[in-house]
Amino acid sequence: MSPGFWAGLALFVLMLSGCATGPNANPRDPLEPFNRGMYQFNDAVDRAVVKPVATVYRDVLPSPVRTGVSNFFANLQDAWSFVNNSLQLKGEAAGNSLVRFGVNTFLGFGGVLDIASEMQVERQTEDFGQTLGYWGVGAGPYLVLPLLGPSTVRDTVALPVDAQGNLVAGVSDVSTRNSLTTLNLLSRRARLLQASNILDQVALDPYTFTRDAFLQSRLNAVYDGDPPDDSEPFEPTVENPVK
Numbered sequence: 298m299s300p301g302f303w304a305g306l307a308l309f310v311l312m313l314s315g316c317a318t319g320p321n322a323n324p325r326d327p328l329e330p331f332n333r334g335m336y337q338f339n340d341a342v343d344r345a346v347v348k349p350v351a352t353v354y355r356d357v358l359p360s361p362v363r364t365g366v367s368n369f370f371a372n373l374q375d376a377w378s379f380v381n382n383s384l385q386l387k388g389e390a391a392g393n394s395l396v397r398f399g400v401n402t403f404l405g406f407g408g409v410l411d412i413a414s415e416m417q418v419e420r421q422t423e424d425f426g427q428t429l430g431y432w433g434v435g436a437g438p439y440l441v442l443p444l445l446g447p448s449t450v451r452d453t454v455a456l457p458v459d460a461q462g463n464l465v466a467g468v469s470d471v472s473t474r475n476s477l478t479t480l481n482l483l484s485r486r487a488r489l490l491q492a493s494n495i496l497d498q499v500a501l502d503p504y505t506f507t508r509d510a511f512l513q514s515r516l517n518a519v520y521d522g523d524p525p526d527d528s529e530p531f532e533p534t535v536e537n538p539v540k
Contacts, residue, residue, distance in 0.1 A: 366484045
């Protein structure tokens, strides 16, 4: 998608984030009515199209091939992680990301083989939303984006920058770029098939379960697994039975 699309989406999010739903709204999710509607839309698209195709992808391709595809896109992410680790002044993590990208690109057939992990070079994935969080930009309200799924206002505003850091977006041939983007989507969705099936079985309210799991995951990502004591806790409630 073009930078203009992401810029327009970010502007829409900023306008939307100013619209609260009243005094009884969840402080982390003041846009819950909108988000629930978008969640239902995304879930319908997923069940009708994405999940069935991802299931075929998983069942048809051998595990080593799927692992190679996953490794390839993770290697591209390592290049962007190097930039964001550098912006966060994380010298060791930036060095590891650069080493990983170099080793896997040149010795791992473009990243299909994860040689760096065998060398015990740690992966620390970072995106621009995490970089903004590192420098003190608050997450803002929870937001469910069309087709893209869970996000926050901060992460959504960061999307145009992350899009520029996506090496696939730099592929000049449109058909090749679209094919790689689709392959990446299928690879990621196929890895989540079992988790989504479990979610359907155990969560009384999949929306709140997904929301709280995402917000906790992003909090841990920004603080490298060690959020400050004054961060808002994510505790189960009667309305929000996180298991």
